[in-house]
Amino acid sequence: MAVEIKPVTRIEGDGKLELETYLDEAGKLKVKNLLTPNDGTINLPTDNAARYPKFCVTEFRGFEKFAVGEQPDTVTKLVPRICGVCPVPQNMASTCAVEAAYGTNIVNNAKAVRRFMLAVHTVNSHLLHFFVLAGKDILPQSIIDQELPNIISAHNKAQACVAVFGGKPVHPASCIPGGQTKVPNSTEIGQIRARMQEIQSYATSLLGALKGALLNLPNDFGIRPSNYLSSGVPFYSGVSGSFSYFGSSGGVVIRNPSNPTDFNSATIVPFNPANVKEEIITPYGSVINLPTNYSYTKRPYYTHNGVNYVCEVGPLARLAVAYKAGDSVVKSTVDSIASNWGVGANDILSPSTRNRHITRLIETVIMIDRILNGGWSNIAQVDSYSPPNEKAGTGMGIVEAPRGTLIHSIKVGSDLKTASYDCMVPTTANTGAMEEAVADDLVEIRPETIELLGREPTEDEKLLLGDASRSIRGFDPCCSCSSHMIEIKNPDGTKKRHL
Numbered sequence: 001m002a003v004e005i006k007p008v009t010r011i012e013g014d015g016k017l018e019l020e021t022y023l024d025e026a027g028k029l030k031v032k033n034l035l036t037p038n039d040g041t042i043n044l045p046t047d048n049a050a051r052y053p054k055f056c057v058t059e060f061r062g063f064e065k066f067a068v069g070e071q072p073d074t075v076t077k078l079v080p081r082i083c084g085v086c087p088v089p090q091n092m093a094s095t096c097a098v099e100a101a102y103g104t105n106i107v108n109n110a111k112a113v114r115r116f117m118l119a120v121h122t123v124n125s126h127l128l129h130f131f132v133l134a135g136k137d138i139l140p141q142s143i144i145d146q147e148l149p150n151i152i153s154a155h156n157k158a159q160a161c162v163a164v165f166g167g168k169p170v171h172p173a174s175c176i177p178g179g180q181t182k183v184p185n186s187t188e189i190g191q192i193r194a195r196m197q198e199i200q201s202y203a204t205s206l207l208g209a210l211k212g213a214l215l216n217l218p219n220d221f222g223i224r225p226s227n228y229l230s231s232g233v234p235f236y237s238g239v240s241g242s243f244s245y246f247g248s249s250g251g252v253v254i255r256n257p258s259n260p261t262d263f264n265s266a267t268i269v270p271f272n273p274a275n276v277k278e279e280i281i282t283p284y285g286s287v288i289n290l291p292t293n294y295s296y297t298k299r300p301y302y303t304h305n306g307v308n309y310v311c312e313v314g315p316l317a318r319l320a321v322a323y324k325a326g327d328s329v330v331k332s333t334v335d336s337i338a339s340n341w342g343v344g345a346n347d348i349l350s351p352s353t354r355n356r357h358i359t360r361l362i363e364t365v366i367m368i369d370r371i372l373n374g375g376w377s378n379i380a381q382v383d384s385y386s387p388p389n390e391k392a393g394t395g396m397g398i399v400e401a402p403r404g405t406l407i408h409s410i411k412v413g414s415d416l417k418t419a420s421y422d423c424m425v426p427t428t429a430n431t432g433a434m435e436e437a438v439a440d441d442l443v444e445i446r447p448e449t450i451e452l453l454g455r456e457p458t459e460d461e462k463l464l465l466g467d468a469s470r471s472i473r474g475f476d477p478c479c480s481c482s483s484h485m486i487e488i489k490n491p492d493g494t495k496k497r498h499l
Contacts, residue, residue: 013479313404
């Protein structure tokens with residue numbers, strides 16, 4: 001039986017799930033797994049007409065095409081408008097891409113400012129998602145009612161820190177090709193540290209207070225794709241040398257086919273951005289008939305030794321990669337929390353919807369610690385911007401945004417205008433991962449979730465609060481960010497093609 005959940009609620013932007021379902025032995029409606037292959041890899045070209053489950057982005061945005069023909073420095077101001085929730089990393093990745101195309105090396109002070117600004121933005125974003133968007137999936141209403149004012153207060157403090165660095169909390173303007181036009185002074189740094197210490201105290205206590213509620217969550221859904229990808233930039237160490245001026249390089253954790261959901265048995269390989277590929281989604285052959293098209297997004301994958309892997313990005317993937325790579329801060333933090341909770345690191349870092357929420361909170365604590373103790377607060381009051389030498393070239397900017405690995409690529413033509421532009425945002429990267437994650441999930445609401453809700457669900461809520469929808473929200477998707485494709489007809493009007 002075909003089931004469509006539209007829209008999937010409490011996510012950024014508009015999305016839907018197209019599912020084929022079946023009744024299990026207990027008479028429960030579950031998502032049929034029609035992924036071929038279903039071992040965390042894909043064969044190209046994918047038969048998208050037969051591929052179910054399908055995560056669809058239903059709104060067209062087209063920022064990649066808006067950028068073409070624009071001056072590169074204009075593009076760095078344009079693309080953050082992709083999203084008002086995560087403009088900081090969009091701006092930063094775009095700026096890094098332009099600097100790479102120009103061959104521009106910015107001063108260390110500018111790098112430190114960017115690290116700090118991205119870190120406080122990550123704290124802001126994680127707190128917002130955990131309670132405001134996904135909270136009702138995982139916590140009793142009584143806890144949400146009690147903590148929501150505190151979460152909003154902490155979120156506002158983190159947002160105020162972003163404004164110090166960027167001049168304003170949304171679409172900050174200080175990160176431009178050539179460096180940073182705003183360097184916080186000692187008084188402002190003191191204010192940021194004070195706010196972060198307040199958030200640290202609250203976030204640490206919150207993690208302890210929610211221990212029981214989080215560990216009691218069912219951990220048997222959203223358990224794919226099991227492959228993790230993280231660039232490591234700029235926060236975490238990895239398994240290979242630097243490819244970016246931000247410093248560390250991450251890795252890709254590839255699952256053991258004989259024990260696919262066990263983190264301990266997975267292996268890690270170095271991350272190479274050249275191995276990240278994007279497949280255009282063409283579900284019904286070469287002709288797309290609107291509005292029945294599959295999606296306005298793409299499906300990235302990672303190729304290693306001739307195999308194409310579906311990979312998850314985001315907080316769970318970042319911590320898993322950093323843990324496998326031996327990052328000392330991540331290992332000590334995860335091991336300490338796991339020990340305190342009476343579980344192993346494997347129980348927190350193995351793939352599941354529950355663990356995506358747990359690691360988002362753990363990463364919030366890690367980010368705050370690195371802001372306060374990572375040496376980034378020792379920012380010198382020196383000029384941290386110089387105009388770049390513009391020239392033709394290609395460049396890639398890579399950062400770890402709150403939702404995962406973000407890659408912007410630009411080609412600057414001989415006229416010094418943007419000849420082509422590509423955005424691989426975390427939600428795009430997670431397209432295949434989300435589809436894998438919901439396979440075999442329950443479609444309708446669980447009794448335990450009804451208990452969290454505290455009342456009888458409506459007919460719509462039975463689907464919107466089912467495990468499949470909850471698995472999608474666990475990735476914190478932003479459909480506005482991931483919608484970039486455009487379709488046009490050939491001059492004879494006979495065929496449509498993707499650009």
